[in-house]
Amino acid sequence: MYTLGEFIIENRDKFLYSKEALLRLFSSIKLAAKSINKEVNKAGLTEEIMGSSGMTNIQGETQQKLDNFAHRAFIESFKSRNVVCGIASEESKDFIIIGEKENENNNLSKYIVLIDPLDGSSNIDVNIPIGTIFSVYIRKTPTRMELTIEDFLQRGNKQILAGYIIYGSSTILVYSTGNGVHGFTLDPSLGTFYLSHPDLHFPKKIEKIYSINEGNYARFSDGIRNFIRYCQEKKENRPYTARYIGSLVGDFHRNMIQGGIYIYPETIHFPCGKLRLLYECNPIAFLTEQAGGKASDGKKRILDIKPRNLHQRTPFICGPIGMVSKLEEFMND
Numbered sequence: 112m113y114t115l116g117e118f119i120i121e122n123r124d125k126f127l128y129s130k131e132a133l134l135r136l137f138s139s140i141k142l143a144a145k146s147i148n149k150e151v152n153k154a155g156l157t158e159e160i161m162g163s164s165g166m167t168n169i170q171g172e173t174q175q176k177l178d179n180f181a182h183r184a185f186i187e188s189f190k191s192r193n194v195v196c197g198i199a200s201e202e203s204k205d206f207i208i209i210g211e212k213e214n215e216n217n218n219l220s221k222y223i224v225l226i227d228p229l230d231g232s233s234n235i236d237v238n239i240p241i242g243t244i245f246s247v248y249i250r251k252t253p254t255r256m257e258l259t260i261e262d263f264l265q266r267g268n269k270q271i272l273a274g275y276i277i278y279g280s281s282t283i284l285v286y287s288t289g290n291g292v293h294g295f296t297l298d299p300s301l302g303t304f305y306l307s308h309p310d311l312h313f314p315k316k317i318e319k320i321y322s323i324n325e326g327n328y329a330r331f332s333d334g335i336r337n338f339i340r341y342c343q344e345k346k347e348n349r350p351y352t353a354r355y356i357g358s359l360v361g362d363f364h365r366n367m368i369q370g371g372i373y374i375y376p377e378t379i380h381f382p383c384g385k386l387r388l389l390y391e392c393n394p395i396a397f398l399t400e401q402a403g404g405k406a407s408d409g410k411k412r413i414l415d416i417k418p419r420n421l422h423q424r425t426p427f428i429c430g431p432i433g434m435v436s437k438l439e440e441f442m443n444d
């Protein structure tokens with residue numbers, strides 16, 4: 112059984128950039144993931160993990176204690192290995208420069224990370240899977256120059272690495288460098304990630320699940336409502352089954368393995384959608400395409416959207432090509 116490190120060293124994923132850099136990136140990601148995993152497994156036993164931190168983030172959302180813990184775990188882990196020069200996180204208004212001293216652009220690394228350190232925060236206190244979503248780019252400005260916002264506002268099609276960690280019935284790290292999607296399960300007794308899900312794909316010709324927060328039905332457009340009715344119709348391979356846990360990572364992971372569509376459209380409350388383009392939608396869209404699916408905002412390919420700001424939101428649809436195209440037909444009718 113391959114460990115994640117062996118998989119990369121033997122170049123099983125045919126990564127075009129530096130293998131050494133990829134190993135160092137993963138050494139940071141694995142370390143932070145393992146410490147979050149450890150905390151998640153203690154949730155309920157200590158006061159430090161569960162509940163609200165009493166603070167709000169830039170988007171006005173209440174930060175959970177674990178949101179902050181996960182944010183710090185990733186920042187520290189990337190800092191200590193000096194493998195990236197800048198990070199943008201859901202939990203920080205501005206991007207963070209990783210230099211020898213804070214705010215110093217003396218880091219020779221050319222890699223930029225965008226991260227949702229803890230996805231599905233509303234599920235922390237109720238033992239439902241949560242996740243981390245990450246995305247890596249190469250900076251646009253030359254090294255040693257000051258990092259600018261343009262280094263972070265790159266189209267999703269420029270990602271060189273994207274992935275997530277799901278802290279579920281087991282902890283699994285799933286990633287793609289543009290050569291398929293591979294999943295590695297953490298053996299907690301050894302602290303090692305082993306290849307468990309090589310070459311993940313949406314199952315061919317299986318359309319089974321639709322995932323949407325149907326509580327927002329009254330706030331959806333006619334196109335979305337008509338698609339939901341279509342999913343519920345008794346015809347051909349329908350009705351589809353409805354599954355929605357409210358953790359994008361968990362909903363996507365299940366849908367990719369079992370065959371389903373995930374939808375977070377615009378609503379009256381979230382006129383531009385709820386999910387964030389840079390650190391939620393782009394990495395999941397990259398994995399979706401690598402797994403043979405399609406990711407769209409209803410009209411355009413997610414990966415082609417030119418970002419305007421770090422915390423920008425977008426309507427988000429991802430899943431098997433046939434299901435996503437069908438929904439687009441309803442939306443653009």
Ligand code: AHG
Nearest residue numbers: 227229230231232233324357358359
């Ligand atoms: P986060 O916890 O990082 O803020 O993300 C929550 C997101 C996403 O994970 C999930 O799919 C969605 O919010 C659920 O939203 P609703 O509760 O509105 O359905």
Ligand code: MN
Nearest residue numbers: 227230231391
């Ligand atoms: Mn999230």
Ligand code: MN
Nearest residue numbers: 201227229230
């Ligand atoms: Mn989050």
